[in-house]
Amino acid sequence: MMYLVLANLYLCVFYGFYYLFLRRETFFQGNRIYLLTSLLLAFTLPLAEYAGFDDSVVYQYQLPMVELGGAASGPVAGEVGVAASPSSAVAYLPLLYRAGCGIAAFLVLLQVFATIRALRSGRAGQAFSFFGMIRVDHAAYGSYQMAHHERVHARQWHSADIVVMQVVKILNWFNPVIYLYERALRLQHEYIADGRTAANDQFAYAELLVSRAMGVSGPALVNPFSNSNLLKRRIAMLLRDKSPNRHGWRYVALLPVVAGMLVFSLACNHQGKAGGDTDSTEMLSSTAGTVDATAFKKALGMYVMYREEAIRNGTQGILAFTFEKTDGGTIENISFLNELGDGQEEEVRKALQLEHVQRAAPVGKSMAYIHFLLSNTEHTDTSTPSAPSGYNALGEIVIMGYQPPPPPRVQPAPRKSDQTSATTEKERFPEPTVVQVRVGENKPEAENKQEGEPKDLIFQSVEIDPKPPGGMRSFMQYIGDNYDYPQEAIEAGVNGIVQVAFVVERDGSLTDMKIIRDLKYGTGEAAIRVLQSSSKWSPGVQNGRPVRVAYTLPIRLNLQQ
Known part of the structure; x- marks a missing residue:
C-alpha cells in the first residue's frame, strides 16, 4: 500500500513540474522523454529502500x-491472537482497489476491440494510425499531409506510449492526474507530428487542421489526425516561436526534485525503525490514544484469564458480550449474549473495568466475542452471534488454555551424576x-x-x-x-x-x-x-x-x- 501511495504522489509531483515549467516550451521531443522518464521514476523511486538492504x-x-495451563494475573509481555474485525473499512480497501482495476481493464479491453474493428473497416474521412498500421481516406482533402502526419506517429512509436499509459491507468485508476498525464503525452505526440508535417507552411497546415476539426477521430487507442479537444492547443503551439535553448536548464532543475523523492522514499520505507527489543506493554501505552478495534482487543486480551476451573472442566467456546463506552471514558452496561460458565464471564467483566482497557475501547456501543480454546481438544462450535442493532462489531479475541499432560511414567528423575x-x-x-x-x-x-x-x-x-x-x-x-x-x-x-x-x-x-x-x-x-x-x-x-x-x-x- 505504501508503494502505491508513493508512486501516485510522485506522479502528481512530476506532472506539476511539467505543468509549471515545460508545457509551454517547444522542446516537444524533450517533453515526451520527460513524461516517459518521470513515469518510470515514479514507479521505481519507491523501491529505493532495497538499495540499502x-x-x-x-x-x-x-x-x-x-x-500453557492457567493464566497468572496482571499484564504480560505479549499479545493475544486477534482476529481482524470484518467491519473495519480499511479491510475493504484492497477489494475496492482490485474491483476498480477490473473495471478499468474491462474499459481498455473495449477500446482494444474498437481499435481492431476500426482497422478492419474503412470509413470515409478517416485518418489515424496504430503502430505501423495507417488508415487514411485518400479521397479526402489534405490526404497527403494527413498520411505524412500519421507516418510520423508510426515511425516514432507513439502508439507504444499510449499502450503503456493504458496499463498505468488500469493500476492507478483512482488518480485523476493519470488522465491529465495521458492528455499531456498525446499533446506532445501531436506537436511532434504537426511540426514535422507543416515544415515551413504552418498557416496552410493550420487551415487544414481547422477544416478537419469535425473529422472522424477514431477509437481511443489510435493516433487520430482530427481531435477537436486538442485542436486549439495544436494550432497555438504550431504558430508559437521556438523556445530559446537556454530554457533547457529547466530539465536540469528536476534533479533536486528527484533527489528529494529518493530521500523521502527511504524515510517512508524506514519509518518503523526502532532499536533492540520492545516490550509490547510499552507499545500499547504509546498508542493508547488510538481508539480502534485492534488496540482494544489487544488490551482486553492481555488481562482476561483462562480460569483454572474452566481448564479443569474442559470449558471452551465463544463468549459474546456488549458494552457502551461513555464520553467520560468509562465502560458501562456490560451484557453477555450467551453463557460459558466456570467464572469466565466474571473474568471478562473485571478486565473491562480496568483503566488500560477502557482507554483503548472505542466510544459508543460495541460488541465483541472471546474464543476460549483448549489444546489437545477438538473445537467444533465456531458459530459467532451477530451484533445487535446499533452496536459496532469489533471482532474476535482468541485465548488458549493448555491442559497439562498426564502424570509422567514412573521413572527416576535424571541426576547430574548419572x-x-x-x-x-x-x-x-x-x-x-x-x-x-x-x-x-x-x-x-x-x-x-x-x-x-x-x-x-x-x-x-x-x-x-x-x-x-x-x-x-x-x-x-x-x-x-x-x-x-x-x-x-x-x-x-x-x-x-x-x-x-x-x-x-x-x-x-x-x-x-x-x-x-x-x-x-x-x-x-x-x-x-x-x-x-x-x-x-x-x-x-x-x-x-x-x-x-x-x-x-x-x-x-x-x-x-
Whole structure:
C-alpha cells in the first residue's frame, strides 16, 4: 500500500513540474522523454529502500502469548491472537482497489476491440494510425499531409506510449492526474507530428487542421489526425516561436526534485525503525490514544484469564458480550449474549473495568466475542452471534488454555551424576545451538564490528505479515499441543514465562532461534525444539518483495498442581 501511495504522489509531483515549467516550451521531443522518464521514476523511486538492504534488516513483531495451563494475573509481555474485525473499512480497501482495476481493464479491453474493428473497416474521412498500421481516406482533402502526419506517429512509436499509459491507468485508476498525464503525452505526440508535417507552411497546415476539426477521430487507442479537444492547443503551439535553448536548464532543475523523492522514499520505507527489543506493554501505552478495534482487543486480551476451573472442566467456546463506552471514558452496561460458565464471564467483566482497557475501547456501543480454546481438544462450535442493532462489531479475541499432560511414567528423575541418563536425554533432545549474533549472518559479534558494518535496523511493521500454515491461530494451537514439558520442570513445579526469538526468512523458514527469557530446567530448550519442528511460513512482504521478519514468542507455563 505504501508503494502505491508513493508512486501516485510522485506522479502528481512530476506532472506539476511539467505543468509549471515545460508545457509551454517547444522542446516537444524533450517533453515526451520527460513524461516517459518521470513515469518510470515514479514507479521505481519507491523501491529505493532495497538499495540499502542487507541481511541485517529485519522487521520485528511480538507474537501472541501461548497460555500453557492457567493464566497468572496482571499484564504480560505479549499479545493475544486477534482476529481482524470484518467491519473495519480499511479491510475493504484492497477489494475496492482490485474491483476498480477490473473495471478499468474491462474499459481498455473495449477500446482494444474498437481499435481492431476500426482497422478492419474503412470509413470515409478517416485518418489515424496504430503502430505501423495507417488508415487514411485518400479521397479526402489534405490526404497527403494527413498520411505524412500519421507516418510520423508510426515511425516514432507513439502508439507504444499510449499502450503503456493504458496499463498505468488500469493500476492507478483512482488518480485523476493519470488522465491529465495521458492528455499531456498525446499533446506532445501531436506537436511532434504537426511540426514535422507543416515544415515551413504552418498557416496552410493550420487551415487544414481547422477544416478537419469535425473529422472522424477514431477509437481511443489510435493516433487520430482530427481531435477537436486538442485542436486549439495544436494550432497555438504550431504558430508559437521556438523556445530559446537556454530554457533547457529547466530539465536540469528536476534533479533536486528527484533527489528529494529518493530521500523521502527511504524515510517512508524506514519509518518503523526502532532499536533492540520492545516490550509490547510499552507499545500499547504509546498508542493508547488510538481508539480502534485492534488496540482494544489487544488490551482486553492481555488481562482476561483462562480460569483454572474452566481448564479443569474442559470449558471452551465463544463468549459474546456488549458494552457502551461513555464520553467520560468509562465502560458501562456490560451484557453477555450467551453463557460459558466456570467464572469466565466474571473474568471478562473485571478486565473491562480496568483503566488500560477502557482507554483503548472505542466510544459508543460495541460488541465483541472471546474464543476460549483448549489444546489437545477438538473445537467444533465456531458459530459467532451477530451484533445487535446499533452496536459496532469489533471482532474476535482468541485465548488458549493448555491442559497439562498426564502424570509422567514412573521413572527416576535424571541426576547430574548419572552420565548415561544425561547422554541418552541429550541424544533424544539435542540442545539447540543458541548463538546471539547479528541477525542474518553466522558471524561472531566481534568479527562484525571489525568489518565496520552498520548497526542492526529493526522495523515494527510490513505491508504483508508472515503467516504460518493454517494461520496464526493454528500456530498458537500447534505450540500448545506440541510443547514438551521437561521432566525436571514438572518435578520442580516451574511456573512463569519463557520467551524465544526467531526470524522468518525470505523463503519462509524459521532461523536464528534464541532464548530471551528462560525459566531453566530445560523450559527454554523445549520451546526451541518445538519451533525447530514447525513448518515453513509464507514470508513477509514489503513493497512487493519478501523480507526478513523477527518474531518474539512468549509462552506462559502454569502447571496445575
